[in-house]
Amino acid sequence: MWRWLNSAGEASSFNLGVGRGSLLVGLLLVGCQEPLPELSWSGDHVSFGTDSNEQICAGTLQALDDHANILFQLFDIEPHPIEFYWIQEPELYSDHCPPSYGCTTGVRVVSKSPVLFHEIVHAVVFDDIQGPTPFEEGLAVVYGNALLPLETLEPIEEVLGDFRDQDGSMGRFVHFLIEEHGLDSVLEFLAVAPARATKIVKYEAEFNAVFDESLETAIERFEQYRECDYKEVYRIMRGCQNEDVSPMIEGQWRFEVALDCSSSDVVGPHEGRVWTTRTFDLEQENLVTTSISSASTTTEARLLKCSSCSDALNRLYPVGDTTEVLPAGRYVLEVSTRVSEPSDVAIIVTPNF
Numbered sequence: 001m002w003r004w005l006n007s008a009g010e011a012s013s014f015n016l017g018v019g020r021g022s023l024l025v026g027l028l029l030v031g032c033q034e035p036l037p038e039l040s041w042s043g044d045h046v047s048f049g050t051d052s053n054e055q056i057c058a059g060t061l062q063a064l065d066d067h068a069n070i071l072f073q074l075f076d077i078e079p080h081p082i083e084f085y086w087i088q089e090p091e092l093y094s095d096h097c098p099p100s101y102g103c104t105t106g107v108r109v110v111s112k113s114p115v116l117f118h119e120i121v122h123a124v125v126f127d128d129i130q131g132p133t134p135f136e137e138g139l140a141v142v143y144g145n146a147l148l149p150l151e152t153l154e155p156i157e158e159v160l161g162d163f164r165d166q167d168g169s170m171g172r173f174v175h176f177l178i179e180e181h182g183l184d185s186v187l188e189f190l191a192v193a194p195a196r197a198t199k200i201v202k203y204e205a206e207f208n209a210v211f212d213e214s215l216e217t218a219i220e221r222f223e224q225y226r227e228c229d230y231k232e233v234y235r236i237m238r239g240c241q242n243e244d245v246s247p248m249i250e251g252q253w254r255f256e257v258a259l260d261c262s263s264s265d266v267v268g269p270h271e272g273r274v275w276t277t278r279t280f281d282l283e284q285e286n287l288v289t290t291s292i293s294s295a296s297t298t299t300e301a302r303l304l305k306c307s308s309c310s311d312a313l314n315r316l317y318p319v320g321d322t323t324e325v326l327p328a329g330r331y332v333l334e335v336s337t338r339v340s341e342p343s344d345v346a347i348i349v350t351p352n353f
């Protein structure tokens with residue numbers, strides 16, 4: 001089911017003519033590949049080109065660039081340029097990617113959406129810490145965005161035994177490894193284990209050495225691991241790293257959001273929706289009322305907590321008032337609407353004691 005989201009490894013491999021199912025695709029591509037459009041925008045790390053005439057929201061390209069920047073820092077990788085192509089023409093897309101939603105060849109992303117952070121992760125780790133394919137996919141899920149449907153979770157030993165792009169399952173396992181062993185250990189494993197390996201035998205020695213436990217033990221512990229919807233954790237990466245934390249003023253956070261594709265902080269469209277986020281720190285557990293007003297009936301506000309699996313929180317608030325006890329921590333409020341229904345949205349977050 002997840003086959004349409006391909007890994008950097010798989011995409012790279014068809015350029016090299018080796019790897020899973022690659023030879024046929026490689027042969028088909030030779031000699032008949034339409035060139036990608038010219039790059040029309042460049043940020044610090046990401047350059048962008050598209051064949052689309054649709055409007056791209058004003059904050060989108062900067063968001064791609066910011067995402068790459070955060071990942072280069074977080075993963076301690078010397079930054080390299082990334083090319084991102086948003087391609088709408090199906091034939092042009094299939095000239096450059098196998099059936100999928102996006103693919104990455106080295107540092108070149110081809111995507112059906114202008115905001116596919118999953119592929120940015122592949123382009124960032126390319127070469128330095130690519131690691132075995134299932135783990136690279138897991139990392140791309142943890143540090144990507146939740147725009148794509150993920151498959152039903154499967155037992156990890158089956159996923160690793162026969163990896164077929166079960167990215168969601170691997171996202172959850174990689175998240176477990178990050179929580180249990182720390183991000184540095186996961187990055188070390190990706191750096192020392194063979195890039196694009198898919199067979200356990202190829203990387204299990206490195207797994208044992210870096211994590212100081214066998215893969216078998218880790219999988220057993222993972223099965224006992226508390227239930228956690230990985231979607232609650234991974235999609236908020238960017239907002240959680242945000243240094244632009246909104247201050248509380250007179251006991252409230254008040255956010256006035258012009259939720260319109262032309263606003264400089266609005267990202268999208270993806271499947272007809274556009275969004276922006278605000279970040280705030282709740283210093284202690286509190287009974288909090290969140291009031292949302294919008295003229296558009298398609299406005300939604302999602303409150304996410306920057307947290308570990310144990311206290312993950314992901315709530316969709318309707319327009320109106322919602323009151324609930326929230327634990328202390330950093331929160332990201334993601335406000336979205338249909339691109340065709342721009343609206344001024346006012347959000348007031350009030351701790352009650």
Ligand SMILES: [Zn+2]
Pocket residue numbers: 005006007008118122137140167
């Ligand atoms: Zn991927």
